[in-house]
Amino acid sequence: MSVSLLEIAQLRELEEKYARILGPDVLMQRAGKAAAEYIRELHPETCTVTVICGPGNNGGDGYVCAKILSELGYQVSVVNVGGKTPKTEQAKEALAAWEATGATIYTDPYDTPKAQIVVDALFGIGQTRALVGEYLDAAMWFNERRALHVSLDIPTGLDSQTGNWVGGRAGCRADATITFLSGKPGLYTSIGKDACGEVQVENLGISIPLTKINLTEVKDFKHVCASRTKNTSKADYGRVGVIGGGKGTVGAALIAARSALYMGAGRVYVELVEEKMDLDPSVPELMFRDKLDLSEMDAVVIGCGLGFSEKAKARFIECLQSDAALVIDADALTMVAGDEELLSLVTHRRAHTVITPHNAEAARILGYPLEEITADRLNRALDLSVLTGAVTVLKGAGTIVCQRSSISWINPTGTPALATAGSGDTLSGMIAAMFAQRYELMDCVLSAVYLHGLAAEGCDSGILASDIAPTAAEFLQALRDSYREHFHPLRERTDPVSWED
Ligand SMILES: NC(=O)C1=CN([C@@H]2O[C@H](COP(=O)(O)OP(=O)(O)OC[C@H]3O[C@@H](n4cnc5c(N)ncnc54)[C@H](O)[C@@H]3O)[C@@H](O)[C@H]2O)[C@@H](O)CC1
Ligand SMILES: Nc1ncnc2c1ncn2[C@@H]1O[C@H](COP(=O)(O)OP(=O)(O)O)[C@@H](O)[C@H]1O
Ligand SMILES: [K+]
Known part of the structure; x- marks a missing residue:
């Protein structure tokens, strides 16, 4: 709890x-x-x-x-x-x-x-x-x-x-x-x-x-901290698709995709709408497709460096109509702002949907001045979940995660070192990776937000966005070790995290 x-x-x-x-x-x-x-x-x-x-x-x-x-x-x-x-x-x-x-x-x-x-x-x-x-x-x-x-x-x-x-x-x-x-x-x-x-x-x-407002703690996503069963293959950890690639902003999609790999997704694919790439030499594990088959994806991230072209919008609509779990970020959020048709597609989605705005994107979607968001981030996050039906991740110092049922969490981890270009893309990829691994909805979102913040603890600056997910993966492993230790029938309980409710 x-x-x-x-x-x-x-x-x-x-x-x-x-x-x-x-x-x-x-x-x-x-x-x-x-x-x-x-x-x-x-x-x-x-x-x-x-x-x-x-x-x-x-x-x-x-x-x-x-x-x-x-x-x-x-x-x-x-x-x-x-x-x-x-x-x-x-x-x-x-x-x-x-x-x-x-x-x-x-x-x-x-x-x-x-x-x-x-x-x-x-x-x-x-x-x-x-x-x-x-x-x-x-x-x-x-x-x-x-x-x-x-x-x-x-x-x-x-x-x-x-x-x-x-x-x-x-x-x-x-x-x-x-x-x-x-x-x-x-x-x-x-x-x-x-x-x-x-x-x-x-x-x-x-x-x-x-109460309805909580401070996230590790126990809130303890299923993510349980060890994987041994008799598994990459097929058990799902497929993530990242759709981005507006002119000049390919990196955002690559950062999100790389983060999804680090957080344990079985396979990660990238589709670039305006640019062409067949290989990312620094992350050769990524696979590139001209057009992803959305029906094969367990989770899709759309918006990171996507741009606002007609092609980008058409692809966004197809994602909204798909059955994949969807993380809507950055340019895709800006597209939703003031577009009744897109908003209606978001609200009618049956699969899991998460929106990850920062304050300015939240202001655009709600049609409020920025000051109204910063004045009361908890209630504005709730407004966003009510408007879209999605789980809202209102990013910033003390990121707020909110469900339409009005249950909210404030995330205690994170530092200003995350205030660096691309760290939001990283978070989107991390959330999608959790969906691909088929954890429960809130386990996915709370764990990704928490671990993303944890990766920056102890630093004020000096972190690259692409460094966040590898560090988060190390923290996740440490939590899994602690969890396994705690529940091991023959070992003494020495772990620092209390896993019992
Ligand atoms: N909630 C609880 O069960 C407990 C509360 N306790 C303490 O009680 C505090 C709340 O006490 P109070 O309700 O008396 O609130 P405060 O001690 O915060 O003072 C409020 C009083 O100041 C006045 N006031 C408000 N803004 C003012 C301003 N800018 N300039 C001048 N006066 C102003 C108000 O009209 C009110 O009379 C808690 O924060 C906590 O420290 C603790 O004693 C223990 C338990
Ligand atoms: N001062 C801060 N303290 C804690 N977390 C922060 C701070 N500044 C930014 N972040 C986090 O960094 C990420 C930034 O995301 P975003 O603004 O979308 O960046 P980008 O668009 O460059 O990817 C969010 O997860 C946000 O919560
Ligand atoms: K005080």
Whole structure:
């Protein structure tokens, strides 16, 4: 099962339920304690800490955390930013408990002594409007410190749903975020990827319900991680066809095709609509056809470097009418934008269909300005799946995978090293390879997206698109080794991945 990411309404519901069951302040006490323990893990040696607290329950968490850290021997300064009375009873009590220690309460962080750790407890999921005044100043103070920056629940200013800044106003940037009850979608996509630093989820001893938004984990595609049976041949791993080859962009189809081979497709064929090639000397395993017999293909990738010629469009229509699993990428996506006939063919497909737009392609298909996509990538991915009936892979930092049933996954892997020409083509080839090997629909998509991202972990740049699939294949092998080890009846369980549900 995936890791659930809860939306605000679901978090509020849980909060109310457990306030009734456990008492109103128990979750805040647990959150503050978990935060203090997390900070101790990050910096076991006692040191100077400044906690900046806002007017709501996030601030309450901050007061509880401050008191526990102080009891652990850290030298803690606390700021009640703006000096107002907290808005909730629990937060008032938490402030009173800190005051009872006799420590100074600051109202302006600039008055506090220098600290090695700064803790952001300004706002959490209750922030509804852009930061202004003393709160904005406090967030700027936080960012300016040369210290370890820790945010409680979410970095102040971040929209926990979309991963954008509330009201477009930048807030706190943390090195580490401890988030309570469950992960939230905004921590794992868009600006959230930068603002949170390392994310630690602390469920506060509460059982978290399954939800429609998940963070992908390896267990979500464990069937792909099972070893192949030995008595097999290439016929068991299917045929992938890649159709591209617009003038000057042959490479895109070759990259996709090569990736499909690395990810285990039995045979891979290439059809170039405008160009002619019989052999790719760097990948002689690829086979070239003037026109693929679509009925022989298990999976087809169309769009990578395809161009927009009449011939390309006619071929796209034939693919849409075929029974092959189809990955629609790049130029084919642009063709669909504003073309009712093509869109209708997409929606009427019976075989598996995946669309892999980046934000700009998503904007074209939906007919929205780009900003409306980036403002809420999760909901726009859902719009795309509803419009097309296809599984949507909305690419970018925190790629979103979404089904029409409105179940979504945010992919946790990937780095800016993937922001290089051709890496999307690689992903399309990888997805098609999984289809050719006849895994279940979501196993195919989630595994390809996850492994594609994993291949770039630890790098900011310096990766060529054609290097991604070979590295992803190595990671897949490591997962298969771990899986086999785990389920081997005679071996000790030492593998790092937990495979049980
Ligand atoms: N959901 C839960 O079950 C738990 C929540 N806890 C904490 O409680 C937080 C949520 O608490 P709250 O609902 O009090 O929310 P916040 O602490 O985020 O504060 C919201 C308050 O600030 C006001 N506000 C919003 N934006 C503002 C702005 N830009 N300038 C000034 N005021 C603004 C709101 O009107 C509201 O009164 C969570 O993020 C978490 O830290 C934890 O204590 C433990 C459990
Ligand atoms: N900053 C980033 N962090 C994580 N993944 C990224 C980042 N930038 C790009 N990617 C990934 O790289 C790929 C780029 O695809 P795309 O934009 O279609 O490139 P191309 O058209 O050159 O093939 C996508 O899988 C996307 O999710
Ligand atoms: K916060």
